[in-house]
Amino acid sequence: MYDKFKGFIKEASEEEFLIKKVDKKKLPAHIAIIMDGNGRWAKQENLKRVDGHKRGADAARVISECASRIGIKYLTLFAFSTENWKRPIKEVNALMDMLYNKLVLEKKLLEDNKIKFKVLGDIKRLPKKLKKKLMETEEFSKNYSNMQINIALNYGSRKEIIQAVKRILDSNISSSSINEKLFEKYLYTYKIPDPDLLIRTSGELRISNFLLYQIAYSELYFTETLWPDFGIKEFFEAIIDFQKRKRRLGGI
Numbered sequence: 001m002y003d004k005f006k007g008f009i010k011e012a013s014e015e016e017f018l019i020k021k022v023d024k025k026k027l028p029a030h031i032a033i034i035m036d037g038n039g040r041w042a043k044q045e046n047l048k049r050v051d052g053h054k055r056g057a058d059a060a061r062v063i064s065e066c067a068s069r070i071g072i073k074y075l076t077l078f079a080f081s082t083e084n085w086k087r088p089i090k091e092v093n094a095l096m097d098m099l100y101n102k103l104v105l106e107k108k109l110l111e112d113n114k115i116k117f118k119v120l121g122d123i124k125r126l127p128k129k130l131k132k133k134l135m136e137t138e139e140f141s142k143n144y145s146n147m148q149i150n151i152a153l154n155y156g157s158r159k160e161i162i163q164a165v166k167r168i169l170d171s172n173i174s175s176s177s178i179n180e181k182l183f184e185k186y187l188y189t190y191k192i193p194d195p196d197l198l199i200r201t202s203g204e205l206r207i208s209n210f211l212l213y214q215i216a217y218s219e220l221y222f223t224e225t226l227w228p229d230f231g232i233k234e235f236f237e238a239i240i241d242f243q244k245r246k247r248r249l250g251g252i
Contacts, residue, residue: 018236022070026243028196030074031067032218034210035060037202037226044226050094055228057102061109066232068113068147070239074192075149076120078210082156085125096127099153103133110137114146120188121155122163150192157212160188189214197242201227217249 035056042052060077067075080095110117117137126134134153164186168178184190195211195218203224207215221238223230 013233015232015236018233018240019070021240022236023243024071027071028219028239028242029072030076030193030195030197031072031239032076032078032195032198032211032215033063034078034198034200034208035227035230036200036204036208038228040202041226041228049091050098052228053095053098057098059228059230061102061106062231063235064115064149065109065113066235068115073147074195075147076152076192076195076211077149078152078155078208080121080153080155081209082122082154082159083209085154096130100127100130100133103130103137107137107140110141110144110149114144115141116144116148117141118148118150118192120150120152122159123154125154148192150189152210155188155210157209161213187213194218196247197221197238199223199238201225201230217247219245219247 038052038056039049040052041055042049045051060079064075064077079099084095085092109115119134119138123131123134164183167186168183173182189211194214194216198207198211198215198218199221200207201223203222205222211218219242221241223234223238225234
């Protein structure tokens with residue numbers, strides 16, 4: 001496995017040691033991450049909040065490429081929630097511009113690693129330029145199959161569930177026909193397996209309205225590390241911790 005990281009990890013380090021501890025036969029198929037702590041990181045570094053978001057975007061790129069190389073099939077990143085519109089308009093606009101620019105810049109990452117891109121959330125409220133770029137990125141990467149990256153934008157799990165219920169009602173489906181399999185067809189994550197592992201950075205111990213339906217049996221991993229400082233070492237530590245757990249999924 002380490003051969004895939006030559007050049008990515010530039011020198012022998014703790015990361016190399018941790019790679020060798022990861023059991024490739026027990027990898028989580030789907031990892032979801034609540035990328036928290038950009039603002040606090042910026043404050044600690046005496047920088048503007050937008051600088052924290054830029055550093056967080058860099059961390060997301062590193063983790064995405066690392067996940068692809070190690071063999072993770074699905075990675076879901078919580079980038080902007082339905083509640084984040086409450087932030088100052090200047091910060092929101094800077095985030096939207098940064099997301100657009102990252103989609104332009106990271107096209108090569110998707111191409112080189114054969115990564116499929118999908119956006120989860122209600123994109124109607126997003127800026128027109130960003131919506132167009134999101135759809136273009138989904139389209140050009142739709143046939144890639146090495147890994148799938150899902151970006152949760154203007155996403156809220158309660159809203160997702162309510163929308164699913166409304167769409168089922170609008171379809172005139174009888175209550176006797178409704179089951180988990182049918183309900184899941186109306187979620188943003190249709191045809192995406194539920195996360196095996198949910199990571200939250202920055203020391204906060206809550207889910208924040210993220211994938212509430214989908215994480216029913218996910219393993220939860222919380223770390224004090226702020227997202228901009230979450231790198232390859234921390235990512236491998238989370239996976240190794242996951243691999244030590246015994247997943248009963250309701251059984252004995």
